[in-house]
Amino acid sequence: MAAESSSLSDLNQDKYxxxxxxxxxxxxxxxxxxSNLLYLNSCYSRPQQLSTYALTLYKYTTTVNEKTVLVDFWxxxxxxxxxxxxxxxxxxxxxxxxxxxxxxxxxxxNLNNWYKELRESRPEIPCVVVANKIDADLxxxxxxxxxxxxQGLPFYFVSAADGTNVVKLFRDTIKxxxxxxxxxxxxxxxxxxxxxxxxxxxxxxxxAKNDDQSKEEKSQSP
Ligand SMILES: Nc1nc2c(ncn2[C@@H]2O[C@H](COP(=O)(O)OP(=O)(O)OP(=O)(O)O)[C@@H](O)[C@H]2O)c(=O)[nH]1
Ligand SMILES: [Mg+2]
Numbered sequence: 001m002a003a004e005s006s007s008l009s010d011l012n013q014d015k016y017x018x019x020x021x022x023x024x025x026x027x028x029x030x031x032x033x034x035s036n037l038l039y040l041n042s043c044y045s046r047p048q049q050l051s052t053y054a055l056t057l058y059k060y061t062t063t064v065n066e067k068t069v070l071v072d073f074w075x076x077x078x079x080x081x082x083x084x085x086x087x088x089x090x091x092x093x094x095x096x097x098x099x100x101x102x103x104x105x106x107x108x109x110n111l112n113n114w115y116k117e118l119r120e121s122r123p124e125i126p127c128v129v130v131a132n133k134i135d136a137d138l139x140x141x142x143x144x145x146x147x148x149x150x151q152g153l154p155f156y157f158v159s160a161a162d163g164t165n166v167v168k169l170f171r172d173t174i175k176x177x178x179x180x181x182x183x184x185x186x187x188x189x190x191x192x193x194x195x196x197x198x199x200x201x202x203x204x205x206x207x208a209k210n211d212d213q214s215k216e217e218k219s220q221s222p
Contacts, residue, residue, distance in 0.1 A: 010057060010072075016092040020067065022177045023092055025074045027085070027114045028099035029107040033132040036160035037099065038073050041170045054086070060170075064178045071174055090121035095177035097169070099130045102140045102157075111147050126176035126188060128154045130169060135159040141202070154191050 016023045026034045035056070042058040058073040074089060096118055100107040111129065118127060129148040134140055134157045141157045148155035154172065158165040172191050179187035 013092045021070045022094045023072050024095045024177055025093045026097045029110050032099045032101040032107050033160045034099050035075055038075050040160050040166055062174060064175055069178060093122055093125055094181050095125055095173050096127040097130055097173055098127055099132050101133050102131045103133055103136055126180050128173050131157045132160060135161045154195055
């Protein structure tokens, strides 16, 4: 891995007050795939990582509205096992990625706890919900996971193993964070509309596929 190590001054949170620097945190139970997702995303950019005993920062540079934006993705090193994060983890965060594992129901149920803790520290930052590991069972994408809808949050089916939807997830989240920092909520509306259409298209495609399949089965039956 072409990781470059940085100094501990990178942990100074005052830098997030600047226009071009944002902080995105990642929450979710142990082993849902948080680090794999963050690592995969950092590979699309200049990979730079800083690890301490409690934390890994994945540093990412991108362009939003023709401006260069530096993004620090914060990932824990196991604190989530205690079901609670240190307050500095939430401090000055501009967006949150909340992950569960589609293969383990308990990780979905625990989103309620993560979300509650997040809102106690950061009541208004954009938060997206991520259903990871869809590669293990693609049919899972036809199931409804209503937590995101109930809370009015964007929802993504992804796979850190084969990369499905990973670029879209991170691009949208970065834009949401920037838009939050600039005090605009327009991008949230845009994302919600776009994801609704995306959902409808997926349902229509599945319905059309099922229709074709049943026609085929009928024509083959004696
Ligand atoms: N099949 C499959 N396995 C995955 C995927 N993402 C992660 N994994 C596996 O799940 C395990 C946990 O992944 P991590 O990224 O370490 O999970 P984490 O949420 O960072 O876990 P902690 O650091 O313990 O909180 C690893 O064995 C990964 O290889 C995925 O999209 N599909
Ligand atoms: Mg991890």
